[in-house]
Amino acid sequence: MGPGSDDHEGRFELYYHPLSPYSQKVLVAIYEKGLEFTPRIVNLKSAQERARFRELYPMGKLPLVVLNHGPLIPESSIIIEYLDGLGGARLIPEDxxxxxxxxxxxxxxxxxxxxxxxxxxxxxxxxxxxxxxxxxxxxxxxxxxxxxxxxxxxxxxxxxxxxxxxxxxxxxxxxxxxxxxxxxxxxxxxxxxxxxxxxxxxxxxxxxxxxxxxxxxxxxxxxxxxxxx
Ligand SMILES: N[C@@H](CCC(=O)N[C@@H](CS)C(=O)NCC(=O)O)C(=O)O
Incomplete structure (x- = not known):
């Protein structure tokens, strides 16, 4: 389970950087749940990568989840809410x-x-x-x-x-x-x-x-x- 190279139905892309704390927060959630995803590491210190990423998401903030044929999901807590809907151990309790x-x-x-x-x-x-x-x-x-x-x-x-x-x-x-x-x-x-x-x-x-x-x-x-x- 974890990063993979092939896109397929249901798999999401995660734009992130391993040093970004908000990315780390979402990665912990993904690993807790054992979800498959396609990793897209973005180096925001590179002007070129930053500009390309802003074309995708104008706020330019990591992490960002991109669904196959679906909406963008920015904001770490909202991403985790989304991941909770995919299954695995709940990270936001039902109670x-x-x-x-x-x-x-x-x-x-x-x-x-x-x-x-x-x-x-x-x-x-x-x-x-x-x-x-x-x-x-x-x-x-x-x-x-x-x-x-x-x-x-x-x-x-x-x-x-x-x-x-x-x-x-x-x-x-x-x-x-x-x-x-x-x-x-x-x-x-x-x-x-x-x-x-x-x-x-x-x-x-x-x-x-x-x-x-x-x-x-x-x-x-x-x-x-x-x-x-
Ligand atoms: N509220 C956002 C914060 C995201 C955020 O600030 N990410 C930082 C990296 S940890 C970032 O992309 N900074 C780049 C910038 O502000 O230009 C979340 O929870 O995802």
Whole structure:
């Protein structure tokens, strides 16, 4: 199961990049469900690829699902809702209250964790003289608040939104992959244990293993740029 080269009825294309956190969130969902898909890696740093991708989807945001003879499906959470309809273990529970909690933690991880971690990562890639300190401080405060919130949530749950792995964990895994490299979980034992459960989950481990060569290449490039700055 997983990436394949032949398009056929029912298979969807996924435009993504292994380093993009929102792409990672959707890949975790796909691997959880064991769905077949046709991978289309897009490097948005290439002006040519970015322009070509914007012709397909004017917002130019990854990930994007494209169906055979069907509509475009952008937005990671909406993609996961779509994937839930295809079968496999549910990532958005049927029970209304469980679904509400799952969607809330998913939004929370997207809007605050992933976005703040992305800001810290982007600022960290700049030479110190070019870093925006107030942007960094705001993102650090957000991540501190998120860590505290998650520490409480996973003190009484195995997964972020309940007993079963859900869309909330897909989003948390993507955010924590980056945030934990920049800010430690210091004095938050429940969050540290949850992060360890995520890291050993097959779907998450696979997504991270696929991202690792890209991450290493990026870190090497950042180091070289900073040395020559
Ligand atoms: N709300 C969107 C966010 C997607 C997003 O921001 N993707 C990033 C990559 S992780 C992107 O495409 N950035 C390129 C850009 O903003 O130009 C989702 O959940 O899919």
């Amino acid at each position: 209304a209250e469980d679904a509400r909690r799952t969607r809330f933690i998913d939004r929370f991880c997207d809007n605050y964790l992933i976005d703040s971690a992305s800001i810290l990562f982007a600022e960290g890639a700049k030479a110190p003289a070019h870093q925006d300190t107030s942007r960094i401080e705001t993102a650090q405060h957000q991540i501190t608040a998120i860590y505290d919130f998650l520490e409480h949530e996973v003190s009484h749950r195995v997964w972020a939104a309940g007993a079963e792995f859900s869309m909330a964990d897909c989003a948390a895994a993507a955010g924590l992959f980056y945030a934990s490299r920049i800010m430690s979980f210091r004095d938050r034992p429940n969050l540290a244990a949850y992060a360890e459960r995520l890291a050993t989950r097959e779907s998450v481990a696979r997504v991270r293993a696929e991202a690792t060569p890209y991450l290493q290449a990026l870190l090497t490039r950042i180091k070289q740029l900073r040395e020559t700055a």
